[in-house]
Amino acid sequence: DIVMTQSPDSLAVSLGERATINCKSSQTVLYSSNNKNYLAWYQQKPGQPPKVLIYWASTRDSGVPDRFSGSGSGTDFTLTISSLQAEDVAVYYCQQFYSTPYTFGQGTKLEIE
Amino acid sequence: QVQLQESGPGLVKPSETLSLTCTVSGGSMSPYYWTWIRQPPGKELEWMGYIYSGGSTNYNPSLKSRVTISVDTSKNQFSLKLSSVTAADTAVYYCARLSPYCTSGSCISPGWFDPWGQGTLVTVSS
Secondary structure, X not given: OOOEEEEOOEEEEOOOOOEEEEEEEOOOXXXXXXXXEOEEEEEEOOOOOOEEEEEOOOEEXXXXXXXXXXXXXXXXXXXXXXOOOXXXXXXXXXXXXXXXXXXXXXXXXXXXX | OOEEEEEOOOEEOOOOOEEEEEEEEOOOOOOOEEEEEEEOOOOOOEEEEXXXXXXXXXXXXXXXXXXXXXEEOOOOEEEEEXXXXXXXXXXXXXXXXXXXXXXXXXXXXXXXXXXXXXXEEEEEOO
């Protein structure tokens, strides 16, 4: 199984500041045949299911604000929120879909400082 | 807009079989992949398996001997059965669709999940 490890486990950031969450996979999730990274990011607010924010490591899903961006390749990835808003308080997960079983990171809890 | 809703018992006794159904509305089940994901309280998400609308399945090996996913496209439903449950199976169970990705007129389902149901808490306890 591909193990996904996120850092940090929790993060407190001031409103308007940048938030950065990291995700590392135990093996590459970059498919050489199409040069795509098989990684997604989700946001989960309390009492709600996760919502996909980004797929292919850097493609924002429809309707996702452009303050959310994804970067990285191979085994190291980053989710950046450029200017934290109050509604961004949530737990964020990365997920690999390079191979089954699909696996998630342990989550990063983002709070307002 | 496709919506999913889980249903089933919220309490299951140890050693029994957990059974849940996901009802899909607002769209066809074909030709998509449908999946179950669970989240134990305070823990990370675990992918359990998926089923194609045509019936083929892929299960997480960690659960393979206990899990069965089936589909009934005539009812717009797919179901989860997990046998021999223990307290460790207590979790919020989500159903979801593998999101289709379409380019140049053809579509694939690479493996991210969208949309999700709201989730249902299943507690295993005597």
